[in-house]
Amino acid sequence: DAMVIQNPRYQVTQFGKPVTLSCSQTLNHNVMYWYQQKSSQAPKLLFHYYDKDFNNEADTPDNFQSRRPNTSFCFLDIRSPGLGDAAMYLCATSREGVEQYFGPGTRLTVT
Amino acid sequence: QKEVEQNSGPLSVPEGAIASLNCTYSDRGSQSFFWYRQYSGKSPELIMFIYSNGDKEDGRFTAQLNKASQYVSLLIRDSQPSDSATYLCAVAIQGAQKLVFGQGTRLTINP
Numbered sequence: 001d002a003m004v005i006q007n008p009r010y011q012v013t014q015f016g017k018p019v020t021l022s023c024s025q026t027l028n029h030n031v032m033y034w035y036q037q038k039s040s041q042a043p044k045l046l047f048h049y050y051d052k053d054f055n056n057e058a059d060t061p062d063n064f065q066s067r068r069p070n071t072s073f074c075f076l077d078i079r080s081p082g083l084g085d086a087a088m089y090l091c092a093t094s095r096e097g098v099e100q101y102f103g104p105g106t107r108l109t110v111t
Numbered sequence: 112q113k114e115v116e117q118n119s120g121p122l123s124v125p126e127g128a129i130a131s132l133n134c135t136y137s138d139r140g141s142q143s144f145f146w147y148r149q150y151s152g153k154s155p156e157l158i159m160f161i162y163s164n165g166d167k168e169d170g171r172f173t174a175q176l177n178k179a180s181q182y183v184s185l186l187i188r189d190s191q192p193s194d195s196a197t198y199l200c201a202v203a204i205q206g207a208q209k210l211v212f213g214q215g216t217r218l219t220i221n222p
Contacts, residue, residue: 031208033209041214042199042212042213042214042215043155043199043212045209045210048208048209050208055208088154090154090155094208096208097203097207097208097209098143098203099145099157099160100145100157100201100210101157102147102154102155102156102157103154104153104154105153105154
C-alpha cells in the first residue's frame with residue numbers, strides 16, 4: 001500500500017542535543033510538508049518542499065531545518081532542541097498541493 | 112480574525128444521532144476544503160474533501176459547502192462511539208500549496 005512513513009515513532013533527546021526526524025513516501029507526491037502539533041492545538045506548518053523548492057514559514061525558528069535529498073525522503077533537523085520543542089511532528093505529502101496525507105507522526109520528548 | 116474558525120467543543124452527541132460540525136473561513140477566494148479526523152495521540156486522517164457548492168456524500172459522512180456564506184460543514188449520520196475524535200477543518204490557501212487548519216472540534220459520541 002502506498003503510504004507516508006515516519007521514523008522513529010518516538011524520539012527522546014536531551015536539551016540542546018541535535019535530533020533528526022525522517023519521513024519517506026511511496027505515493028510519488030511532489031510536495032512534502034513538516035508540521036508541529038502540540039496538545040489540543042491545530043497542526044502548525046513549519047515548511048514545505050514543492051519539488052526541490054524549499055518554502056519556509058515566516059515564523060518557523062531558525063532552530064528547525066529541513067532536507068529533501070530526493071522525491072521520496074524528507075528530513076527535519078532540530079539543531080538545539082529546547083523544552084518547548086517537545087511535540088508531535090507530522091510529515092504530510094500531496095500531489096500539487098491539493099489533498100494532504102499525513103504520516104503517523106513522531107512524538108518528540110526533550111529531557 | 113482567524114482564517115478558519117471552528118467551535119472547539121466538546122460536542123456531545125448520542126449514539127445513532129446526527130453529528131453536525133461547522134467551519135467558517137475568511138478567504139473568499141478559497142476553492143478547496145477538507146475534513147480531517149484525529150484520534151487522540153494519532154495523526155490527522157483525511158476523511159472528506161469538497162470543491163464545489165452543495166453536498167458531497169461518502170458513506171455516513173456528508174460534507175456541505177456554501178461559498179457565498181463562506182461556510183463548510185460535516186454531517187455524520189448514525190454516529191458511532193468510534194467517531195469520537197477531534198475533527199479538523201482545513202482550507203487551501205489560494206495560489207499556494209498550503210492548508211490553513213481550524214482549531215478542531217472535539218466530538219464525543221455517547222453510547
